Amino acid sequence: GAVVSQHPSWVICKSGTSVKIECRSLDFQATTMFWYRQFPKQSLMLMATSNEGSKATYEQGVEKDKFLINHASLTLSTLTVTSAHPEDSSFYICSANQDGNTEAFFGQGTRLTVV
């Protein structure tokens, strides 16, 4: 299957700081990538759809000014958690589909801990 690489795999930051997470499709181009958040023992919740060259589409209840998404190229999307707070601590996962393909492949995930 296609390879999606996410970095970093874990990060600890102080409350009030910002954290950037990268999601790369290594062997294919992806005009669309998806960002999910998963709290312990819960399922994946879609946060936003990242669109190459245009604004991201956010799900209801997700603050677009807090979770900044940039999809500047066909192989890279970034999620920046701004002014992070302890309640933002979670497992953040990106996914991407090869264009024209319905199967989604996930990055390794980023464990964010805000202290």
Add this chain to the structure above:
Amino acid sequence: QKEVEQNSGPLSVPEGAIASLNCTYSDRGSQSFFWYRQYSGKSPELIMSIYSNGDKEDGRFTAQLNKASQYVSLLIRDSQPSDSATYLCAVKTGSARQLTFGSGTQLTVLP
């Protein structure tokens, strides 16, 4: 009603047995169905995809789809302790680009 529903479990089966995981969905327009396996602390890994009614087999895994009844299932034959994980059912509906996930079923295979 949730769009994609799964029994949360936990489901325990002895090693070597068949594990049966079920999923129902609400949107009749759903076209693509996926099963993902997620180990604790890891991201989901695609196991099976199925698009048409019937069975699809891949090794020890068999996905079954019944669009009339709006359910999709995953059978794991000869279950192994390494199959212990949370299994997520995901559905893609119509023109939507994103997947909708069920809450997952936690499977434990007892040695």
